[in-house]
Amino acid sequence: MAQPQSIFIAVIGVGGVGKAFVTQVQHLQPRLRKANPPLDLRLILVRRSKQQISSPKYDNLDLSKVLDELSSSKDSLPPLKESLEYLTKAPGRAVLVDNTSDPELASTYPDMLAKGISIVTPNKKAFSDDLSLWQKIFSSAANGTGSPKSGYVFHESTVGAGLPVLSTLKELVETGDEVMKIEGVFSGTMSFLFNSFMPVGGGGGKFSAEVKKAKELGYTEPDPRDDLNGLDVARKLTILARLAGLEVQSPTAFLVESLIPKELESCSSGDEFLDKLPGFDGQMDELKSSAAKEGKVVRFVGSIDVPSKAVKVGLEKFDASHPIAALKGSDNIINFYTKRYGSNPLIIQGAGAGADVTAMGVTGDLLKVAALLRQN
Numbered sequence: 332m333a334q335p336q337s338i339f340i341a342v343i344g345v346g347g348v349g350k351a352f353v354t355q356v357q358h359l360q361p362r363l364r365k366a367n368p369p370l371d372l373r374l375i376l377v378r379r380s381k382q383q384i385s386s387p388k389y390d391n392l393d394l395s396k397v398l399d400e401l402s403s404s405k406d407s408l409p410p411l412k413e414s415l416e417y418l419t420k421a422p423g424r425a426v427l428v429d430n431t432s433d434p435e436l437a438s439t440y441p442d443m444l445a446k447g448i449s450i451v452t453p454n455k456k457a458f459s460d461d462l463s464l465w466q467k468i469f470s471s472a473a474n475g476t477g478s479p480k481s482g483y484v485f486h487e488s489t490v491g492a493g494l495p496v497l498s499t500l501k502e503l504v505e506t507g508d509e510v511m512k513i514e515g516v517f518s519g520t521m522s523f524l525f526n527s528f529m530p531v532g533g534g535g536g537k538f539s540a541e542v543k544k545a546k547e548l549g550y551t552e553p554d555p556r557d558d559l560n561g562l563d564v565a566r567k568l569t570i571l572a573r574l575a576g577l578e579v580q581s582p583t584a585f586l587v588e589s590l591i592p593k594e595l596e597s598c599s600s601g602d603e604f605l606d607k608l609p610g611f612d613g614q615m616d617e618l619k620s621s622a623a624k625e626g627k628v629v630r631f632v633g634s635i636d637v638p639s640k641a642v643k644v645g646l647e648k649f650d651a652s653h654p655i656a657a658l659k660g661s662d663n664i665i666n667f668y669t670k671r672y673g674s675n676p677l678i679i680q681g682a683g684a685g686a687d688v689t690a691m692g693v694t695g696d697l698l699k700v701a702a703l704l705r706q707n
């Protein structure tokens with residue numbers, strides 16, 4: 332049997348998604364080592380906000396122990412720059428897996444890609460902040476216009492978690508279809524909130540209690556205000572619009588409806604916000620009863636109209652029979668209207684948040700990168 336090719340992996344962020352990712356890689360490793368040709372996905376660094384473990388000689392960290400060791404580590408955290416340098420010195424091709432929502436880490440992607448490090452990530456920041464960062468990333472990446480020696484970048488889980496949303500859109504565009512409109516439900520948190528607070532047929536819990544549940548279930552952003560202010564959906568639409576060919580400057584370049592009550596805009600932390608939110612359940616109950624009087628339910632949706640370059644994020648009312656009204660749990664639904672598909676859109680539907688399904692998108696991207704790295 333041929334010697335396995337080693338791909339060196341640094342994981343930054345081991346919260347809900349990061350932990351699930353490490354577990355998925357742990358289960359994959361034995362099968363990949365026996366594959367033909369064999370592949371050694373070697374985890375050499377794991378970092379969270381206050382701790383880090385790395386392997387001094389670039390040996391594989393023991394994945395069955397590394398998360399416990401990381402939590403109990405008393406070593407001081409080296410600067411991020413040092414950890415990234417360590418990765419660039421790995422004795423083979425290396426991948427940075429960013430499972431944080433940190434904009435600072437996201438800003439290092441162009442430099443890391445140019446140094447030959449590939450990136451896989453569910454972190455939306457790099458792809459939805461200012462357009463100039465997006466342009467730098469794809470002009471540095473080997474799967475953009477960068478050098479063939481550069482790293483590859485994949486970010487499937489930035490939209491619709493593990494659902495194949497970005498790969499589908501890229502394929503539509505690359506095969507010459509013309510995307511006219513993309514619309515649907517793009518937030519697992521918002522889907523869960525409205526499906527459980529305002530289900531078809533009546534009933535449902537208090538809005539603030541459902542927000543707490545969404546956080547406990549791992550659907551929300553680290554700070555749930557980033558979901559409720561509409562910005563998470565705006566970021567996803569920015570990514571989709573850019574892939575569809577629109578030069579959207581930033582996720583605040585279009586109108587985004589926020590569900591944060593005015594009085595809570597000044598809360599200094601997510602915890603303070605969650606503590607005060609029950610005081611505003613009455614406002615959401617009013618929204619529910621006014622829609623119910625028309626025989627409708629309210630859902631949080633988004634759309635991109637490509638020819639007119641119009642991007643919209645906010646609440647809309649739907650008849651009970653509408654597919655968006657009938658979604659369950661954290662499901663997303665994404666409708667692609669294109670020239671080829673005509674008036675019957677290509678539809679992708681399923682869980683749009685949660686650790687395991689999001690990690691699946693990240694692990695899938697890692698396998699795509701590994702396959703590309705093996706070819707050169």
Ligand SMILES: NC(=O)C1=CN([C@@H]2O[C@H](COP(=O)(O)OP(=O)(O)OC[C@H]3O[C@@H](n4cnc5c(N)ncnc54)[C@H](OP(=O)(O)O)[C@@H]3O)[C@@H](O)[C@H]2O)C=CC1
Nearest residue numbers: 344345346347348379380430431432453454553684685689
């Ligand atoms: N949860 C979901 O359903 C989905 C999540 N995503 C994206 O995945 C990413 C991770 O989400 P999730 O796992 O839910 O979030 P969590 O809050 O559970 O985990 C975030 C992790 O990142 C670490 N972290 C934060 N800042 C830094 C930093 N500066 N340096 C090193 N580590 C850092 C945290 O460290 P510590 O452990 O010390 O706190 C934690 O381990 C986010 O970008 C999110 O938008 C995308 C699609 C769906």
Ligand SMILES: N[C@@H](CC=O)C(=O)O
Nearest residue numbers: 518519520550551552
């Ligand atoms: N907070 C996000 C997580 C996935 O992107 C959501 O609820 O959709």
Ligand code: NA
Nearest residue numbers: 487490492494
């Ligand atoms: Na996806």
